[in-house]
């Protein structure tokens with residue numbers, strides 16, 4: 091004899107019911123089969139909705155009733171194209187009774203738990219009837235048996251407790267003489283010993299099947315559902331979750347108690363006593379292996395078997411100095427809740443006994459507050475304790491595993507990875523058996539927490555980075571292309587799963603929390619929603635993904651002003667925009683502090699020398715205990731271009747024009763030629779060397795003519811270049827006479843920095859600098875004579891993009 095149970099989705103459409111019938115037909119060729127079915131998917135909820143509407147005098151209950159009716163009639167017609175008449179007669183009769191019940195509720199506007207059970211029982215009655223009749227129509231030896239005549243409970247409506255003595259004997263008695271090959275039983279429903287209709291609690295069809303399996307002591311119980319087993323965590327919230335092949339009864343019970351809806355928690359108990367394995371299978375994918383729950387689950391594998399979550403939790407905190415050392419507080423608290431029939435999900439008490447914290451269902455929180463405050467009225471009046479504190483909007487997440495107790499550091503890992511992702515923990519509980527560690531967190535952090543913990547305990551090798559790029563112009567576009575090209579390499583070799591979740595230019599922005607398709611991003615972006623700097627931030631915040639990184643590829647002040655917001659949300663910032671690091675010191679140091687406090691990396695390698703590893707090298711020198719004594723550098727690709735091309739045969743004005751045309755200067759060339767851009771770079775290097783310094787502190791010896799410096803517009807500036815050609819030729823001639831090259835040099839020495847044009851002699855490392863190359867020489871305690879030199883292309887879209895990419899990978903490697 092075999093016992094199978096099919097859930098709501100499995101019997102949710104004619105197509106799925108056909109799969110169910112196919113499975114049952116095959117099984118019945120070898121054995122007699124008992125099949126427990128749920129209501130058609132979603133019907134229980136609709137019945138309850140209709141009931142509440144009727145109770146509230148809302149005539150929409152009629153619409154809801156009609157939807158329920160349509161769903162069933164459609165299924166019947168689709169399953170029995172030419173033979174639906176008989177079934178329809180019976181079903182219409184049942185629907186009529188249902189309608190009368192709803193009319194009654196409407197009339198007296200009351201929906202008691204007792205009536206509610208009567209109402210929801212229609213769901214399973216209808217589904218089991220339709221399936222049995224359809225099978226009979228198709229010539230199978232099938233019959234419906236009403237489980238209300240077999241399963242007997244007390245009168246605790248909506249979640250009645252089973253009287254196993256009577257129930258077991260009823261089930262044994264009935265199946266001893268049942269002659270049909272396949273018996274279809276409605277799940278969930280039962281009768282009280284007074285003959286009233288009761289139910290076993292939401293999700294209770296699983297329990298019905300377990301009760302039958304245990305009463306008949308069958309070899310195995312099969313639960314057929316819409317997923318391929320019990321997963322490492324809720325597959326609807328974590329894409330990487332996968333089915334657990336074997337799991338112990340205790341682990342399955344803990345996971346289901348803590349929210350793994352795939353199994354109704356009481357289901358395990360009856361079969362556990364008899365050692366009957368539960369096999370969870372997928373109706374929509376019958377070939378998938380599924381999960382076996384038994385005593386044979388090997389513990390040799392991972393210590394953490396699964397992670398589950400309960401939402402809509404409220405936390406009650408009872409505290410006060412009057413509680414310390416006085417026995418009986420907890421007892422009274424628990425009794426109060428028990429009298430109100432409020433279930434406690436989680437308990438923690440600090441060892442000081444100064445406070446006790448309880449997790450309950452949010453819907454009970456109002457009743458709980460009233461009951462507790464009234465039970466402790468005296469103590470509250472005497473200020474021995476405070477009125478109970480109720481916090482809502484919370485959820486519980488739990489790590490489960492029989493073998494966790496034998497492994498050190500699991501809770502440490504759990505809490506540190508949550509902390510790293512800025513997930514605040516409100517309360518913690520660890521079962522004495524150490525089969526579970528649970529934490530109370532804000533509900534809007536649940537998805538992030540589950541993904542973080544899943545990555546930590548089940549996908550140790552790969553780290554997912556969720557990247558948001560703003561400013562996909564020239565450099566940004568290259569960055570996206572480089573990421574597209576390297577994605578697979580990163581996954582295979584560095585175990586980094588890099589996804590671009592958001593993209594924005596100045597006009598539009600797009601998001602896809604599964605990762606934007608990098609083949610079509612341009613077209614998608616063109617059709618995206620209107621861009622907004624704050625909107626971009628708010629969206630990233632709302633998505634609340636772990637390892638989120640905001641990449642700023644703009645030169646925009648307003649974007650830089652938002653870094654603070656990003657870091658405070660534990661979102662990493664990678665920027666080629668220099669503004670944040672080169673404006674006031676307070677701002678720079680605030681961002682650095684926020685980065686540490688919120689564990690959010692803040693990287694800006696490309697602020698100096700584009701893709702050259704200048705800041706990273708500097709940071710490594712300092713981190714390893716070295717001290718920077720001085721820095722000498724040529725850091726401007728544009729000024730190099732200008733002075734490498736300027737001589738007695740060219741005109742200064744023309745060379746600058748050419749530099750601008752070839753994209754080497756800012757749109758306003760004065761920013762480059764005045765030395766401001768270079769000053770910002772040496773400022774950042776000085777700050778990274780540990781010096782508190784501002785832009786005003788940097789000595790800037792300008793080489794521009796008086797008029798050039800004073801010019802108000804770009805056009806005026808270009809005019810001065812023509813007028814002052816002699817001034818510039820003078821600079822060149824002097825250098826030539828001294829056998830030198832002109833280079834624009836940035837220097838940092840003994841805490842002071844300066845920038846200016848210098849005549850560089852032949853032997854100097856700067857002399858031969860070509861094109862737009864940059865060079866930096868670090869003199870340190872370890873490199874006192876021979877500096878550490880970094881040299882190479884210091885400008886250009888490709889190298890800048892690869893510098894940004896390197897920062898992103900740095901975050902991934904950490």
Ligand code: ADP
Nearest residue numbers: 097098099315316320321323324326350351352
């Ligand atoms: P049925 O109607 O078949 O009884 P349920 O909806 O009650 O199905 O349970 C299956 C659902 O449980 C899955 O679709 C999934 O959304 C949810 N679920 C939550 N946690 C888990 C988990 N750890 N493993 C599998 N499913 C889970």
Ligand code: ASP
Nearest residue numbers: 128134278292293294295
């Ligand atoms: N139909 C009931 C419910 O939705 C029982 C079940 O499906 O297990 O809760």
Ligand code: MG
Nearest residue numbers: 097293351352
């Ligand atoms: Mg279920």
